[in-house]
Amino acid sequence: MEAAMHALIREAEALCLRTGVTFTPPRRRVLELLAASKIPMKAYDLISQAGADGHPFKPPTVYRALEFLCQLGLVHRIEQDATFVACCHSGHTQPVALFVCNSCLKVTEVAYPNVAKVLENAAQAQGFQVESIVVEGRGQCAPCAQAA
Numbered sequence: 001m002e003a004a005m006h007a008l009i010r011e012a013e014a015l016c017l018r019t020g021v022t023f024t025p026p027r028r029r030v031l032e033l034l035a036a037s038k039i040p041m042k043a044y045d046l047i048s049q050a051g052a053d054g055h056p057f058k059p060p061t062v063y064r065a066l067e068f069l070c071q072l073g074l075v076h077r078i079e080q081d082a083t084f085v086a087c088c089h090s091g092h093t094q095p096v097a098l099f100v101c102n103s104c105l106k107v108t109e110v111a112y113p114n115v116a117k118v119l120e121n122a123a124q125a126q127g128f129q130v131e132s133i134v135v136e137g138r139g140q141c142a143p144c145a146q147a148a
């Protein structure tokens with residue numbers, strides 16, 4: 001296991017301990033798979049790979065694990081193509097914008113609290129009650145842009 005993956009698993013263990021929830025084997029397995037993957041994964045791929053060692057996980061188990069990990073901020077869901085990616089730094093719950101590279105599919109996270117606030121205020125000015133805001137982008141990451 002890579003150091004980054006170790007750190008993410010340790011963070012998940014600490015978060016679960018703090019909030020009094022159990023870091024169940026499916027939750028751990030899904031997080032390990034996502035942390036090992038360099039690119040976002042579809043739930044379908046996680047379901048097939050999670051059971052690759054002979055202990056199959058039922059699809060609802062994997063979906064629930066993903067929901068749990070997303071709530072903790074350890075995993076992010078990319079809405080535009082319904083994929084999941086392990087958080088690239090400490091788990092967090094503040095909004096992040098996810099930029100997906102069209103060439104290598106790597107995800108760059110950008111914190112954007114001010115943008116979220118601006119959008120929320122604009123929507124509320126129209127009387128809209130905001131429940132969630134998603135900011136996603138596509139393009140070229142720094143190494144790919146340089147190679148082009």
Ligand SMILES: [Zn+2]
Pocket residue numbers: 073076086087088089090092096109
């Ligand atoms: Zn993150």
Ligand SMILES: [Zn+2]
Pocket residue numbers: 101102103104105106140141142143144145
């Ligand atoms: Zn790239």
